[in-house]
Amino acid sequence: MTGLTQMVESRTNGSRLRRSRRTAVMPQKRRRGWAVTPWLFLILPLGFLLVFTYIPVMNMLWYSVTDWDGLSKTKEFVGLSNYGTFFSRPALFRVFFVSLYYIGASVVQMALALYFATILTFSTKFKNLFKGILFFPYLINGVAIAFVFLYFFQPGGTLDSLLGMIGMDGAKPQWLGNPDIVNFSLAGTSIWRYMGLNFVLFLGAIQSIPGGIYEAAELDGATRWQQFRYIIAPSIKPIISLSFILAISGSLAVFEIPFIMLQGANGSATFVIQTVNEAFKFNKVGLASAMAVILLLIILIITWVQRRLIPDEEVNLT
Amino acid sequence: MRARIAATGKYTTLILGCLAALVPLVVMVLTALKTKQDFATSGPLDLPTSFTLANFADAFNKADMASAFVNTTIILVVSISGTILIGTMAAYAIDRLTFRFKKLIVGLFLLAALVPGVTTQVATFQVVNTLGLYDSRLAPIALFMGTDIVSIYIFVQFMRSIPVSLDEAATLDGANHFTIFRRIIFPLLKPAIATVVIIKGVAIYNEFYIPFLYMPDADLGVMSTSLFRFKGPLGTQWEVLSAGAIIVIVPTLIIFLLLQRFIYNGLSAGATK
Numbered sequence: 001m002t003g004l005t006q007m008v009e010s011r012t013n014g015s016r017l018r019r020s021r022r023t024a025v026m027p028q029k030r031r032r033g034w035a036v037t038p039w040l041f042l043i044l045p046l047g048f049l050l051v052f053t054y055i056p057v058m059n060m061l062w063y064s065v066t067d068w069d070g071l072s073k074t075k076e077f078v079g080l081s082n083y084g085t086f087f088s089r090p091a092l093f094r095v096f097f098v099s100l101y102y103i104g105a106s107v108v109q110m111a112l113a114l115y116f117a118t119i120l121t122f123s124t125k126f127k128n129l130f131k132g133i134l135f136f137p138y139l140i141n142g143v144a145i146a147f148v149f150l151y152f153f154q155p156g157g158t159l160d161s162l163l164g165m166i167g168m169d170g171a172k173p174q175w176l177g178n179p180d181i182v183n184f185s186l187a188g189t190s191i192w193r194y195m196g197l198n199f200v201l202f203l204g205a206i207q208s209i210p211g212g213i214y215e216a217a218e219l220d221g222a223t224r225w226q227q228f229r230y231i232i233a234p235s236i237k238p239i240i241s242l243s244f245i246l247a248i249s250g251s252l253a254v255f256e257i258p259f260i261m262l263q264g265a266n267g268s269a270t271f272v273i274q275t276v277n278e279a280f281k282f283n284k285v286g287l288a289s290a291m292a293v294i295l296l297l298i299i300l301i302i303t304w305v306q307r308r309l310i311p312d313e314e315v316n317l318t
Numbered sequence: 319m320r321a322r323i324a325a326t327g328k329y330t331t332l333i334l335g336c337l338a339a340l341v342p343l344v345v346m347v348l349t350a351l352k353t354k355q356d357f358a359t360s361g362p363l364d365l366p367t368s369f370t371l372a373n374f375a376d377a378f379n380k381a382d383m384a385s386a387f388v389n390t391t392i393i394l395v396v397s398i399s400g401t402i403l404i405g406t407m408a409a410y411a412i413d414r415l416t417f418r419f420k421k422l423i424v425g426l427f428l429l430a431a432l433v434p435g436v437t438t439q440v441a442t443f444q445v446v447n448t449l450g451l452y453d454s455r456l457a458p459i460a461l462f463m464g465t466d467i468v469s470i471y472i473f474v475q476f477m478r479s480i481p482v483s484l485d486e487a488a489t490l491d492g493a494n495h496f497t498i499f500r501r502i503i504f505p506l507l508k509p510a511i512a513t514v515v516i517i518k519g520v521a522i523y524n525e526f527y528i529p530f531l532y533m534p535d536a537d538l539g540v541m542s543t544s545l546f547r548f549k550g551p552l553g554t555q556w557e558v559l560s561a562g563a564i565i566v567i568v569p570t571l572i573i574f575l576l577l578q579r580f581i582y583n584g585l586s587a588g589a590t591k
Contacts, residue, residue, distance in 0.1 A: 037495045038417035045408035048464030053430045054533060056441035064443060119328050132578065133336040139570050141524045143545045148342045151556055158345045158362045197585065204586045212478040252571065253434045256526055260546060272436050279440040291439035303432055
C-alpha cells in the first residue's frame with residue numbers, strides 16, 4: 001500500500017501545478033485552507049472509518065488495561081495484568097503454536113500454487129478448465145467448506161474410504177478427534193481452500209512476462225527448468241514475498257474453519273478463536289482486548305518488516 | 319521421449335490436483351442424492367442406488383434458506399451500494415482535491431487496512447451495541463460499508479488513469495466538484511466498480527462471523543449462518559446437511575461460471591494491494 005502514499009504525493013504535486021494554473025483562470029474560486037468541498041466528500045468515509053475502526057481500537061486499548069466483563073457499569077484499572085495473564089498461562093499461550101501448523105501449510109500451499117501456475121503457463125490442453133477447477137474452492141462459502149470437510153474427515157467418511165480404496169485399511173486415526181492430528185487436518189483444509197488464490201495471483205504475474213522471452217531462451221537452448229529459474233522466478237519474486245508475508249499474518253489470524261468445524265475443540269483453538277471465546281463466552285473483555293492488542297502489534301510489526309525487506313518496485317524484464 | 323514423460327507428468331499432476339479439489343465436493347453431491355436408507359447402507363464413495371431430490375427440499379425448508387436468501391440479498395445490495403458511494407467519494411477527495419492534513423488522513427485509511435477484522439470485534443461489538451444496531455441487518459451493513467480500504471485503493475488507482483484535463487475542461491464550463499464527480503468521474507469508474515462489486519460480493523456472501531455475532535435472531539439468518547445453525551438439530555443426517563451445503567455453493571458456482579474472467583482479474587487487483 002505504500003503505492004497509495006506515493007501516488008497521493010505525486011498527485012498532490014500535480015494538483016499544486018493545476019491549482020496555480022487554475023488560480024490564474026479563476027482567482028476567486030480557489031481559497032486556501034479549510035475549503036469545505038473536500039470535507040463534504042470525506043465526511044462519510046471518515047465517519048465510518050472513525051466509528052468502526054479507530055474508536056474500537058482505542059476502546060480496545062483501554063479495555064485491555066481493565067478487568068471489564070463486558071456487562072457491568074464499572075471498569076477497574078488493572079494495569080498490564082491482562083497481558084501478564086496471557087503470557088504466563090500456558091493454556092492461553094499455546095494458541096501461538098497452533099499458528100505454526102498454518103504457517104507450514106502456507107509454505108506447501110505456495111509451492112503447489114507456484115508449480116501449477118508455472119506448468120499452466122506453457123501451452124496446455126483444457127487450460128481454462130484446469131485453472132477454473134483449481135481456483136474454485138477459494139470462492140466457496142466458509143460454512144459450506146466446513147461441512148464438506150467435517151464429512152471428509154469423519155470416521156468412515158470420504159478420506160477413510162479413499163484410503164481404503166488404495167489398500168490402506170489399517171489403523172484409521174480420528175482425523176478431527178485426536179489433538180495430535182486435528183491441526184494437520186485443519187491446515188490441510190486451509191491449503192485446499194486458499195491454494196487457488198495464490199495460484200491465480202502467481203499465474204497472473206507469470207503471464208505478464210512477455211512471451212517472446214521464452215522463445216529467445218529456447219533458441220538459446222534453455223530447458224524448462226532454466227526458464228523457470230532465470231526468467232519466471234526472478235520476475236515474480238515480489239508477488240511471492242508479498243504472498244508469504246500475507247500468509248504469515250493470515251496464519252496468526254486463522255479463525256473460520258476451526259471455529260465452524262470444531263468451535264476450537266480438541267486443541268484446534270487458534271489465537272482468534274481463543275480471543276473471541278474469552279470475550280463472548282467467558283465475558284473476559286479485558287483479557288480478550290489485551291490479546292487483540294497483542295495480535296494487532298504482531299501484525300503491524302510483520303507489515304513493517306515486509307516494507308523494509310521488500311522494496312515496492314516491480315522487476316522489469318524488458 | 320523425454321518430452322513425452324514430461325507431458326505425462328504434467329497432466330498427471332494436473333489431474334491429481336483437480337481430483338483433490340473436486341472429490342470432497344462431488345462426494346457431497348452424491349450424498350445429497352441418496353435416500354436416508356441408501357445413505358445408511360452405502361459408503362461415501364458409492365454411487366446412489368436410489369435417486370432423490372427430497373434432501374434438497376428438506377434442507378431448503380428446515381434451514382429457512384428462502385429467508386436467508388432474502389436477507390443475504392438485502393445486505394449485499396445495500397452494503398455494496400454504500401461501499402461504492404463511500405469508496406468513490408473518498409477516492410475523489412484523495413486523488414483530485416487538496417485539503418489540510420491530507421497525508422494524515424490517507425495514513426489513517428492505510429493503517430486501518432492492517433487492523434485484523436475479527437479480533438477487534440471484541441471492541442466493535444460495544445460500538446455497534448451503543449448505536450442500537452445489534453440484532454438488526456444494519457449492523458453487518460454498517461460494518462461491511464465502514465471498513466473497506468481495498469475498495470478505496472482500487473478506486474484511487476483507477477481514478478489516476480482518468481485524465482485530469484477532463485476535470486479542468488468541466489471546471490472551465492462552470493462545473494463544481496460535485497458535478498464533476500457525478501457526471502464525469504463516477505460514470506468513468508464503471509470497470510473499477512465492477513471489480514469492487516465482485517470482490518465485495520464474494521466476501522459478503524461468504525462472511526460468517528459478522529452476521530453470526532451481530533444477528534443472533536433466527537429470522538435474520540444469512541446463507542452462512544442459516545447453514546451453520548442448521549447443523550445443530552440434524553447432527554449426523556449427512557444426506558440433508560450435504561444438500562444444505564450444496565444449496566449454498568450453487569449460487570457461487572453459477573456466478574463463477576458466468577463471470578470467470580472478471581473474477582480472476584478482480585481478485586488479482588484486490589488481493590495484492
